[in-house]
Amino acid sequence: MKYIVNLCRILVGVLFIISGFIKLNDPLGFSYKLQEYFGADVLNLPFLEPYALGISVFVVVFEVVLGVFLLIGYKPKFTVWSLLGMIVFFTFLTFYSAYFDKVKDCGCFGDALKLTPWESFTKDVILLVLILIIFLGIKHIKPIFGKLGLTITALLSFVACLWFGYHVLMHLPSIDFRAYKIGNNIQEGMSTPEDAAKPVLEYTWIFNVNGEEQKITTNGSYPNVEGGEYVGLDGDPKVIDEGYIPPIQDFSIESLEEDLTQEFLEKENLIIVAMYAIDKAEEEGLLKLKNFTDNAIRNGYNVIGLTSSGEDAKAYLKDTYDLNFDSYLCDEKAIKTVVRSNPGIVMLNKGTVTDKSHWNDIEDIELTELPNAIPKLNFELKRQLDSVLVEDQRYRANSTMETWGKQMAIDSTNALLIKDIIEAHGYPGKSLVGEPTNTAAWYVIQHSNMIEDYLPAIKDAAKSGELPKRLAAMMEDRHLMYKGEPQIYGTQGSSYGYNSDNPLSLIWPIADFENVNKRRQEVGFDTTIEEYSKQLYGDDFEFKNYTIEEVNKIKESFKQ
16 A cells, blocks of 8 residues: 555656646646636636636646645645645536536646546546545655755745746746747648548438438438438537647737738738737836837838727727837737737747747847838838828729819828928938838829929939839829820820710820830839730720820810
């Protein structure tokens, strides 16, 4: 009996230390699991949810300490009674969870080892048996040190657990067992391999055979029942084996209009500021975001926020803390899994996690100056021009007589603003406001009567790389068209006779037509004039290079 008791003592002690340490490495994650248990669907103890973190730390520290106490033989009665009480409680909890199918993963080993509810219950039953053996043979548990040695070892284990728990809460888990750990690729974690195990389902079919109901169970294939009339299925299919489940399932980056997950996961040097709930974010952490994210944007990084909070909360965050990045939507549970900090920083390169940081450690993140860095980025001017860019297109795409008047009023206001900005800063190009904000002033001028005044500045900006050359080409073509002269790049078209039976659309005359596609290519257009004309007027459009005289005659014909 003595040897059996001591063998059980070693097994239980080691298992409690390992299980407790894994959870102590991530007490925040274990607190999220406790919140699931306290929820209305499980134990219905919602009043305990605010205290989940404190309970989490107490439980995991106690679990590790009890394991140490058992191994060294410190206070055997207290230790064994505590172990018995703890395992009885958790055996009941895992049985309740498994039987009623409430919590899919008990969290016994954190994210290091996922157990199904029934596997967790089986593990607890085995532990219960081992602890009962120890309980019955408690007289065989002898201390391995003297009284002073036992006290010092016990105290050191307790202090070490408290320190480690505090350390990982103030930073991040020392060992990351989650699917979002550094080095993992999120797209790969979301995908299912071609050779992955498929789900196994069991279907129960009901047939009427000779007036009697007959049930037949298959794996999904339609049964062949001679002389039977099909009645229906007996309930939903039963899941026998779920098959392969990707480790990442709920991660997304969404706006109100569209899913942008793949777009952002393809980006290089992406920084995500993760906040599962903005109203629960640490104030001290939020105050650190401004300086860090502004430096990151100036150094050429793409910066976005990711939260489950609504539009009002996102707007409040951006305005209150003067942040220069936009936030997108993601499932709260997924964000909590990505980084154990609110706010927390995650750095990605084409979907691969390259770094993660708690808000306490933001100052330690090294930001490299990337090739597309904008050291002189003027955030205030950028914000102003981003608003202009939105307003310039407010009613333009789907305008009516009523909304067109509103758009004209907006254009007039924007034109005055752009005039002041150019007088103060010169053309607000890429090195001053970044991309695509550097196009804002161009759009306003292109939609105004100021082209002649600012075309030289636009051409200079394009020549110096502050603005795409194709935009300068479009403005030059429009200027020439307004003057009644042939254009150079073929970007401008006209339509006549809107109210007639035979309206006509055409590409404005092009000078030196033989070389127009070469010129288009040189300034960055990726279509020929023939392809562009069909994009503009439809696939049935037949391109013709008119002369100025021919266009003037067409104008006159529609006036008659």
